Amino acid sequence: MAKELSSETVKEYGLNAGASVVGIASSKDFGSAPEGFRPADNLEGCLSVIVLGSPFPREALLDDSIRYVDVRNATNEKISDIAKIVAKQIKADGYKVKVISGMSGKWVGGMQHGPISLKHAAELAGLGIIGKNYLLTNPKYGNLLWFSVILTDADLTPDGVNPYAFCNDCNICVDMCPSKALDDIGSFKKKDCADTMFKHIDGKWELKCFLCRKVCPYCFGE
Numbered sequence: 001m002a003k004e005l006s007s008e009t010v011k012e013y014g015l016n017a018g019a020s021v022v023g024i025a026s027s028k029d030f031g032s033a034p035e036g037f038r039p040a041d042n043l044e045g046c047l048s049v050i051v052l053g054s055p056f057p058r059e060a061l062l063d064d065s066i067r068y069v070d071v072r073n074a075t076n077e078k079i080s081d082i083a084k085i086v087a088k089q090i091k092a093d094g095y096k097v098k099v100i101s102g103m104s105g106k107w108v109g110g111m112q113h114g115p116i117s118l119k120h121a122a123e124l125a126g127l128g129i130i131g132k133n134y135l136l137t138n139p140k141y142g143n144l145l146w147f148s149v150i151l152t153d154a155d156l157t158p159d160g161v162n163p164y165a166f167c168n169d170c171n172i173c174v175d176m177c178p179s180k181a182l183d184d185i186g187s188f189k190k191k192d193c194a195d196t197m198f199k200h201i202d203g204k205w206e207l208k209c210f211l212c213r214k215v216c217p218y219c220f221g222e
Contacts (some may be wrong), residue, residue, distance in 0.1 A: 001092050002093060002094025002095055002154075003094055004138070005014035005090070005093050005095065005154050005156070006156070006157070007024050007034065007156045007157040007158075007159075009091065009151065010022070010024065010050055010086070010144045010156060011024075011026050011048050011087050012015040013085075013086045013090070014052045014082070014086050015154065016048070016087040017052075017082045017086050018054070018055060018078070018082045018146070019054060019079065019082050019086075020053055020141065021051075021052070021053040021127050021141070021145065022050065022051070022052050022053075022057055023046055023050075023051045023053075023122065023125025023126045023127040023138075023141055023159050024049065024050055024051070024156050024157065024158050024159050024164065025048070025049040025051065025121055025124035025125040025126075025158050025159070026047070026048060026124075026158040027039040027040055027048060027151075027220055028118070029124045030049070030120075030121075030124070031159065033116065033117065033120070033175045037099055037114075037115065037117070038115050038116065039116060039151050040197075041115075042115045042151055042209065043096060043097075043098040043101065043151040043153070044096075045096065045151070045153040045171050046096075046098075046100075046130055046131045046147065046151045046152065046153060047149075047153050047155045047156070048152050048153075048154055048155065048156040049065050049116075049121050049124070049149055049150075049151055049152075050080055050086070050090075050125075050150040050151075050152065050156070050198070051118070051121050051122045051125040051126065051127060051147055051148075052082055052083050052086065052147065052148050052149075052150070053079065053107035053122065053127060053138070053141070053145040053146065053147045054075060054078055054079040054118040054145065055075075055144045055145050055146070056071050056072060056075035056142040056144055056146055056191075057071060058144060058219075058220050059071075060072070061210065061213065061214045061219070063134070067205045067206075068156035068207050069131055069206055070156055070197065072125060072146070072207065073147045074199075075099060075104045076146055076148075079101070079102070079146055079147065079148045080099070080102070080118050080148050081140060083099045083101065083148035083149070083150055087089070087099050087150045087151060087152075090150065090154060092130055093154075095152050095153055096150045096152060097151065098150070098151040098152075099148060099149070099150055099151075100114065100115050100116060100118070100148065100150075100151065101148045101149075102114075102118055102148060109146065109176055115194070116147070116149065118147040118149055119136040119147070120136075121147070121149050121154060122136045122145070122147050123136060123161060124158075124161060125158070125159055126159035126160055126161060126162045127145070127162075127166050128145070128162070128163070128164060129145070129161075129164040129165075129166060130173060130174055131166050131167045131173075131181060131216070131218075132167045132171065132182060132185060133173040133174075133212035133214065133216055134182065134188045134212075135213055137164070137216070137218050137221075138221060139164060139221060139222065140221045141219045141220075141221045142218050142219045143213050143216055143218065143219055144213075144214070144219070144220065145219070150162045170217060171215065172215050172217070173211075173212040173215055173216055176212070176215055177192050177193075177194040177209055177211065178196050178209065178211065179195065179196040179197075180192065181196075182212065196208075196209050197210070
């Protein structure tokens with residue numbers, strides 16, 4: 001029999017495991033997501049979406065000698081491992097769980113398609129707002145957070161979307177985007193972005209463009 005589990009306890013699990021931020025969204029809040037990309041499509045009976053975040057070092061944007069993709073992958077591995085620890089605790093409490101990391105999903109046509117959108121999950125969990133650069137921006141960590149998600153059938157109290165305001169009349173990222181992927185605020189041109197961002201070099205995929213992240217005045221948060 002599952003024991004009673006509160007949102008506060010789950011957040012303690014996440015912070016104690018090493019997450020920098022933890023937020024909770026209701027599975028019901030994903031109604032506008034495409035069919036097949038909703039929490040309940042990935043875990044039967046899913047009621048809550050737990051979002052855990054960890055920032056990657058700003059040096060990855062400032063030091064050309066550091067491979068951005070290496071830092072990104074290391075940060076993803078870190079937060080994925082944290083999510084697995086938390087999921088194990090929630091499972092021990094008697095609930096179903098499924099971990100979705102930032103590298104989950106499949107590559108189709110040069111683009112990665114994850115089971116659910118982690119940045120939209122983070123926004124619904126109150127951890128920030130998706131800006132004009134289509135990155136999740138948090139008041140403390142800017143747009144440097146990397147996320148993993150735990151789907152669970154535990155009925156937790158959601159945090160709700162926070163009314164943060166970052167972009168306002170700023171259009172720096174839109175104007176500087178080399179692929180013009182941000183020109184239409186209502187429609188992110190993901191393939192155009194991917195064609196510019198990813199390059200196949202010496203048999204490996206390299207992330208060669210992260211200008212929209214770097215030029216944002218809120219890149220580094222506080």
